[in-house]
Every structure is written in C-alpha cells, then in structure tokens.
Amino acid sequence: MNMNQSRESGRTGGDALTRREFVRVAGAAATLPVMAGGLLVPSHARAAQPEAGKKLRIGLIGCGGRGTGAATQALKADKDTVLVAMGDVFDDRLKSSLKGITEEMGDKAAAQVQVAEDKRFLGFDSYQKVIDSGVDVVLLTSYPAFRPAHLRAAVEAGKHVFAEKPLAVDAPGLRSVVESARKAKEKNLGLLVGFCWRYNDGMKATFGEIANGGLGEVVTAHTTYHTSTLGKRPRQPGWSDTEFQLRNWWHFTWVSGDHIVEQAVHSIDRLSWALGDRLPQKVICLGGRAARNGPEHGNVFDHFAAVYEYEGGMRAFHTTRQIDACPNDNTDYVYGLKGSATINGWVPTYQIKDRSGKETWKYTGPNDRDMYQNEHDEFFKSIRAGTPINDGERGANSTMLALMARMAAYTGQTISWKQAWESKESLVPEHLEMGPLPTPEVAVPGKTKFA
Numbered sequence: 001m002n003m004n005q006s007r008e009s010g011r012t013g014g015d016a017l018t019r020r021e022f023v024r025v026a027g028a029a030a031t032l033p034v035m036a037g038g039l040l041v042p043s044h045a046r047a048a049q050p051e052a053g054k055k056l057r058i059g060l061i062g063c064g065g066r067g068t069g070a071a072t073q074a075l076k077a078d079k080d081t082v083l084v085a086m087g088d089v090f091d092d093r094l095k096s097s098l099k100g101i102t103e104e105m106g107d108k109a110a111a112q113v114q115v116a117e118d119k120r121f122l123g124f125d126s127y128q129k130v131i132d133s134g135v136d137v138v139l140l141t142s143y144p145a146f147r148p149a150h151l152r153a154a155v156e157a158g159k160h161v162f163a164e165k166p167l168a169v170d171a172p173g174l175r176s177v178v179e180s181a182r183k184a185k186e187k188n189l190g191l192l193v194g195f196c197w198r199y200n201d202g203m204k205a206t207f208g209e210i211a212n213g214g215l216g217e218v219v220t221a222h223t224t225y226h227t228s229t230l231g232k233r234p235r236q237p238g239w240s241d242t243e244f245q246l247r248n249w250w251h252f253t254w255v256s257g258d259h260i261v262e263q264a265v266h267s268i269d270r271l272s273w274a275l276g277d278r279l280p281q282k283v284i285c286l287g288g289r290a291a292r293n294g295p296e297h298g299n300v301f302d303h304f305a306a307v308y309e310y311e312g313g314m315r316a317f318h319t320t321r322q323i324d325a326c327p328n329d330n331t332d333y334v335y336g337l338k339g340s341a342t343i344n345g346w347v348p349t350y351q352i353k354d355r356s357g358k359e360t361w362k363y364t365g366p367n368d369r370d371m372y373q374n375e376h377d378e379f380f381k382s383i384r385a386g387t388p389i390n391d392g393e394r395g396a397n398s399t400m401l402a403l404m405a406r407m408a409a410y411t412g413q414t415i416s417w418k419q420a421w422e423s424k425e426s427l428v429p430e431h432l433e434m435g436p437l438p439t440p441e442v443a444v445p446g447k448t449k450f451a
C-alpha cells in the first residue's frame with residue numbers, strides 16, 4: 001500500500017493531524033500572452049486547448065496535505081508543466097506546502113516550481129486571484145464547502161480543473177457543480193474529480209471483471225469505511241470562531257459535509273461502481289454521535305448506516321464509523337448470482353469467488369503504481385490530446401449518494417433521490433470572514449427537519 005492510501009484511510013490510529021498534514025512528498029513558465037490569429041488573448045479568455053509541447057501553468061487552491069500531493073503529481077504527470085500560483089486562507093499552510101512541493105520535486109523544482117512572491121495569495125478571495133494569474137489548469141483542494149464556488153469561477157475563466165472529492169456539502173452547492181461540469185464540457189475543459197480509487201489498478205481490474213459478468217448479475221453490495229476518530233486542534237489564543245472551525249474542519253458539517261460525505265464517499269462511490277453507477281430511488285440511514293464530544297468535535301456524527309433502495313426493490317448498504325478502539329475496515333463486499341467479490345484498497349485484496357467459495361478470478365496486474373499519480377497522468381494526457389476527461393457529473397452523483405444518506409440520518413426520514421437534489425438547505429455562510437461564527441447544533445433524528 002502506498003503512503004497516500006494510508007493517509008486517506010485514517011488508519012494511523014485516526015490521527016487526523018498526521019493524516020491531513022502528511023505531505024505525499026509527496027509538482028520557464030510561458031508567461032507571455034498567447035498569440036491567436038495575431039491577437040493577444042487575455043489569459044482569462046484563452047481557449048483551453050493547449051497543444052502538445054506547450055507549457056501548462058498550474059495554480060493550486062487549498063495548500064494542505066492533498067493540495068501538496070496533487071501539485072507534485074500534476075508536475076510529475078507532465079514535464080511541460082509549471083506551478084505558478086498558490087492560494088490559501090492561512091499563510092502557514094501555503095508556506096509549508098510550497099516547501100513540501102519544492103523538496104519533492106528535487107532537481108526539477110527550479111524549472112517546475114516558480115511561484116513568485118506576488119503569486120502567493122491569501123484569504124477567502126485567493127482562489128479568484130490564482131485563477132486570474134494566467135494559469136491553464138487549477139487544482140481545487142481546499143475544503144468541500146468552497147468547491148462549488150471555486151469550480152464555477154475556474155470554469156467561467158476557461159481553466160481545466162482537478163477537483164478533490166467531495167464536490168459540495170449541500171444540494172445547492174452540488175447543483176452548481178453540475179452546472180459547472182456541463183459548462184466545462186461545452187468548453188471542452190477537463191474536470192477530473194478526485195475519486196482516486198477509480199484509478200487504482202487492482203480496483204479497475206476487479207470492478208471491470210464484475211462489470212463483465214464475473215459474478216453473474218450483481219444483486220447487492222455492502223461497502224464499509226470504519227476508522228478511528230480523527231484528531232482535533234485545540235483552540236489557540238487569537239483564533240476567531242471561523243478560524244477555529246476551519247482548522248478543525250472535518251468536525252463541522254458546513255465545512256466538510258460530515259465524515260460520510262468527506263471520507264466515506266470513496267466507499268459510497270465504489271458501491272455505485274459495483275452496481276454499474278445506477279442511481280437509487282431512495283435511502284434510509286441510521287446515524288448518531290456516540291463517542292464524540294467537546295468543542296473541537298463540532299457537530300458531526302460518528303457513525304452512519306445507509307440502506308439505498310433501487311428500482312425493483314434491490315437494496316445496497318454502506319456503513320461508516322469514526323470511533324476509537326473498534327476494528328477498522330474498508331472493504332467492498334459485492335454479491336452476484338454466481339459468486340461474490342471482496343475488495344480492499346488498504347490491504348490490497350481483489351478476490352472473486354464462486355458460491356462455493358472457490359476462487360474464480362485472480363488479479364495479476366501491478367500493485368505498486370500510485371493511484372494518485374495515475375489519475376494525474378491520465379488527466380494531463382487527456383488534456384494534451386484535446387479530449388480532456390470530464391467526470392464531473394459522475395462525481396456529483398457519488399457526492400449526492402453520500403449527501404442524501406446524511407440528510408436521511410440527520411432527519412430520521414426516508415429521502416428520495418429527487419428530494420435530495422431539490423433540497424434547499426444551504427450550509428455554507430454566504431459572506432464568510434474571520435470572526436464570530438456560532439457552532440451549528442448536532443442534528444437529532446426525528447427532530448431535525450428536512451429542508
């Protein structure tokens with residue numbers, strides 16, 4: 001298993017600070033304006049169809065653990081790339097990220113890491129400044145709450161986008177994402193969503209075998225994302241409410257979406273993959289907060305158990321837990337009429353058996369290629385070819401699967417796919433600044449209303 005996988009898994013005793021801050025270390029700019037038909041085309045209006053050999057300028061928005069990794073992977077994916085702009089809300093995060101990227105790029109850093117002092121932007125508007133700084137590709141790796149706005153601005157400006165999962169924390173945000181994904185398609189812009197397991201060699205082969213009928217007709221699946229609790233950052237003197245919540249972002253639903261949306265969405269995406277990406281009609285989901293307490297733990301739950309129902313009455317299941325001293329698991333169990341599959345990315349396991357338990361298929365491909373690098377390799381190749389990957393709508397659907405389960409758990413109600421998409425509940429404050437920000441209440445099933 002590679003280091004990135006272990007960081008995302010949170011298996012290291014659930015120390016989120018280690019998990020989050022782990023740098024998967026981990027990524028001369030053609031700063032001249034592009035000539036098109038003899039006219040100078042301003043960077044914001046430039047058609048994103050870079051030809052082979054042209055330098056691709058990259059901007060990083062959200063300079064944390066994942067952003068640092070994604071930037072180095074982007075730079076390694078294509079030698080004619082250069083990181084030219086970075087944006088974050090916190091100076092310490094931007095500085096440590098730039099250091100990490102520079103170290104990881106080693107002797108390639110001089111050519112590929114050229115972030116001038118005046119291209120290091122801080123604040124909630126830093127994303128727009130990065131987008132406006134003459135970049136061709138942006139990496140959106142800040143918190144999920146901000147993804148819809150960052151994505152919209154990037155697509156409007158004609159940039160190719162790598163966007164980490166999840167794509168939003170609420171339905172209004174996700175509707176905006178779908179619109180941006182469609183616009184990106186119209187403009188032939190790349191939009192690759194960070195459902196990285198879709199780029200894992202063993203998983204691709206196993207889910208491919210399932211799609212080819214290796215289990216017969218798939219009748220159900222159960223995926224798990226059971227980990228320890230995540231770390232917390234005690235409040236420091238001088239931190240405003242907003243800073244406190246952002247520094248502990250994975251414990252606040254408005255920033256992260258809750259852990260079923262922020263982390264377990266990987267396994268929910270794989271549930272969907274196993275079922276041929278069909279969409280459910282509705283979901284019921286049990287959930288609560290058994291072991292979390294204290295201000296740093298914000299308002300998220302620590303366990304969820306979702307039951308999705310599909311046309312014809314088929315049911316499929318996902319369970320996730322972040323509680324210490326309980327066994328961890330991140331397995332996909334897929335059942336078909338002829339057999340079953342057991343798939344685990346943390347301890348690479350790609351097993352297909354018949355109903356008597358006899359192995360009927362074996363994965364024999366590589367286990368050593370980094371899926372995060374794979375996704376960037378494929379993304380940049382597609383951009384160069386002029387046929388950029390755009391999996392935005394699929395990424396939005398997987399995000400919605402997690403969101404609807406959270407809505408069902410928080411309210412205690414059955415939530416239909418249609419209802420979830422039409423939800424008007426907007427969690428992200430419209431005008432965010434570093435200042436007072438009350439802690440949202442913990443939801444109580446049966447009392448909390450669906451909105």
Ligand SMILES: NC(=O)c1ccc[n+]([C@@H]2O[C@H](COP(=O)([O-])OP(=O)(O)OC[C@H]3O[C@@H](n4cnc5c(N)ncnc54)[C@H](O)[C@@H]3O)[C@@H](O)[C@H]2O)c1
Pocket residue numbers: 008019020021061062063064065066067087088089090093094123124126127141142143144146164165166194195196262263
């Ligand atoms: N695909 C994967 O395997 C994987 C792994 C880890 C994280 N992630 C995802 O990546 C995202 C980031 O996670 P992380 O672990 O890197 O978190 P992190 O806290 O390490 O990094 C996030 C960074 O974004 C910055 N930020 C927050 N809001 C911002 C804003 N409005 N504008 C600019 N910068 C802002 C933060 O200050 C921080 O530096 C999350 O969506 C997470 O779910 C995906």
